[in-house]
Amino acid sequence: MPQLDHTIVHSTDRFASARFLAELLDAPEPQAYGPFAALTLDNGVVLDFAEHVAAGREFVPTHYAFLVTEDEFDGIFGRIQEQQLAYWAGPRHAGPQEINHLDGGRGVYIDDPDGHAMEFITRKYSEELLTSL
Structure with missing residues (x-):
């Protein structure tokens, strides 16, 4: 069966948001990966925090x-x-x-x-x- 590999989490500050969650989870420091702050979970799923920069548009x-x-x-x-x-x-x-x-x-x-x-x-x-x- 297919497994989730990664997903993008929209944020206003990619590292601040990724670190907030990493600290709560007691997870390793998020790593820079292109435009993302990548937080890898124990099961291998990666949360790629990205700064939302679309002009005039907000993320939900x-x-x-x-x-x-x-x-x-x-x-x-x-x-x-x-x-x-x-x-x-x-x-x-x-x-x-x-x-x-x-x-x-x-x-x-x-x-x-x-x-x-x-x-x-x-x-x-x-x-x-x-x-x-």
């Missing part, structure tokens, strides 16, 4: 979800709290300063510096849960 913030282990979640959530970042239990800023426990896991949403919703979950959502949303 989007959603990125990361499946993490329980220990990784503890680390990420600890860094969110250390940095005093706003966080939510659900999309569209539902449940401010709360985490969720969907499907017996834990999940949290934050906004990155460009307004992208970054979600960190410890369990993949079941089809039963997804159809009830």
